[in-house]
Amino acid sequence: MNIYLQTFKRDLRVAIRNPSSVLNPLLFFVISVSLFPLAISPEASTLSQIAAGIIWVASMLAVLLSLNALFHHDFENGVLEQMVISHHSLPLLILCKIAAHWILTGIPIILLSPLLGLFLFLDGESVKVLMLTLLLATPSLSLIGAIGASLIVGIKNSGMLLSLLILPLYIPILIFASSAVSQAQFDLEISGQLYFLATILMVSLMGAPFVSAFALKISLE
Amino acid sequence: MLKVTNLSCQRGYNQLFSNLNFNVNTGDILRITGANGSGKTSLLKILAGLNAPEEGETTFNNHSVKSDEYQNEVFYLGHLSAISAELTCIENLEFLTGLNKSIDQHLLIESLDQVGLKGYEDEYCAKLSAGQKRRVILAGLFVSNAKIWLLDEPFTALDPHGVKIVEDRISKHCAQGGFCLFTTHQDSALPNQKVLAL
Numbered sequence: 001m002n003i004y005l006q007t008f009k010r011d012l013r014v015a016i017r018n019p020s021s022v023l024n025p026l027l028f029f030v031i032s033v034s035l036f037p038l039a040i041s042p043e044a045s046t047l048s049q050i051a052a053g054i055i056w057v058a059s060m061l062a063v064l065l066s067l068n069a070l071f072h073h074d075f076e077n078g079v080l081e082q083m084v085i086s087h088h089s090l091p092l093l094i095l096c097k098i099a100a101h102w103i104l105t106g107i108p109i110i111l112l113s114p115l116l117g118l119f120l121f122l123d124g125e126s127v128k129v130l131m132l133t134l135l136l137a138t139p140s141l142s143l144i145g146a147i148g149a150s151l152i153v154g155i156k157n158s159g160m161l162l163s164l165l166i167l168p169l170y171i172p173i174l175i176f177a178s179s180a181v182s183q184a185q186f187d188l189e190i191s192g193q194l195y196f197l198a199t200i201l202m203v204s205l206m207g208a209p210f211v212s213a214f215a216l217k218i219s220l221e
Numbered sequence: 222m223l224k225v226t227n228l229s230c231q232r233g234y235n236q237l238f239s240n241l242n243f244n245v246n247t248g249d250i251l252r253i254t255g256a257n258g259s260g261k262t263s264l265l266k267i268l269a270g271l272n273a274p275e276e277g278e279t280t281f282n283n284h285s286v287k288s289d290e291y292q293n294e295v296f297y298l299g300h301l302s303a304i305s306a307e308l309t310c311i312e313n314l315e316f317l318t319g320l321n322k323s324i325d326q327h328l329l330i331e332s333l334d335q336v337g338l339k340g341y342e343d344e345y346c347a348k349l350s351a352g353q354k355r356r357v358i359l360a361g362l363f364v365s366n367a368k369i370w371l372l373d374e375p376f377t378a379l380d381p382h383g384v385k386i387v388e389d390r391i392s393k394h395c396a397q398g399g400f401c402l403f404t405t406h407q408d409s410a411l412p413n414q415k416v417l418a419l
Contacts, residue, residue, distance in 0.1 A: 084271060086320035
């Protein structure tokens with residue numbers, strides 16, 4: 001079997017057999033969003049105004065929470081060393097790991113978002129836009145996050161450092177995505193925001209695996 | 222021929238070794254000895270292409286460490302066994318050997334049999350002992366086509382019978398034109414081994 005496909009399947013398999021690392025961020029996502037109506041107000045008009053922002057912030061933090069697991073286990077058991085010295089393309093191997101990460105965190109977040117959108121009184125049209133922004137931008141979150149995860153892979157207790165490194169890079173995504181949903185609520189044009197999100201996705205798809213591979217090599221030295 | 226020229230390595234403020242020169246010819250078994258912290262693992266990592274040396278270079282038949290010709294020929298066994306606890310023996314082995322070259326499953330099962338893990342193919346590695354985990358990656362080493370074996374403490378956690386299996390395979394590999402560089406603190410009964418003291 002092709003090694004890239006094998007890497008992808010292996011990561012899915014490891015995650016399915018050790019589901020807590022995948023389920024914890026998702027649980028965090030659902031719980032944190034569902035606490036807002038209790039804390040702020042159950043009023044439909046208030047909640048629908050801030051719904052997009054809440055769901056987007058929560059999904060970003062959920063992805064951040066899941067990033068530690070991306071390379072950590074493979075670093076601890078020595079699999080990363082073997083990946084680095086193999087003659088296969090390290091950026092491509094990393095891209096396969098990122099793809100598996102997106103399937104395990106990004107896709108469930110996209111699938112859960114309509115439900116949470118309804119919790120917060122988002123109308124049907126806006127829920128569609130919310131899902132579209134998540135579909136366009138969660139792969140970027142995984143890709144950009146992989147750079148941070150590979151930089152801190154050898155450092156113990158590095159959760160805080162990862163947030164400091166990655167969150168500033170996530171800010172443009174947060175701004176464009178949540179403003180797309182809020183504008184859709186007022187029936188305004190959102191193509192500009194979507195193009196920006198697509199551009200960020202393309203740039204991170206091109207660059208992140210290479211930067212991440214470079215960072216991993218440095219971390220392993 | 223594996224050729225090491227003027228190799229120097231520094232870790233933090235410590236100069237581990239400097240101006241190291243040696244050649245390893247076809248069929249040579251080179252045992253690297255030295256006290257703890259003398260740079261044995263660092264040397265093997267440099268030869269595997271994991272670390273960059275401070276100075277100097279390593280070539281295999283005039284190909285540099287970074288080249289595909291070199292990397293295709295290297296199997297590096299580090300301190301860590303590269304085994305995921307969530308996967309079974311055969312799944313781990315398929316992935317590890319796949320990183321070098323994909324190998325038929327029946328050869329992998331045969332190789333597990335040779336290292337004394339017959340019947341453990343579908344056992345989760347979380348349930349294996351340290352020595353058994355070591356045997357899984359050794360099974361991968363034995364089926365690989367790599368010529369240069371870089372083994373960091375290959376005998377760790379192995380029982381005397383396991384050590385004997387590894388020694389036999391090293392002798393056989395080198396008799397067939399391979400190279401083997403290894404470190405160990407244990408006595409090794411390998412015949413014709415050369416010693417490099419760091």
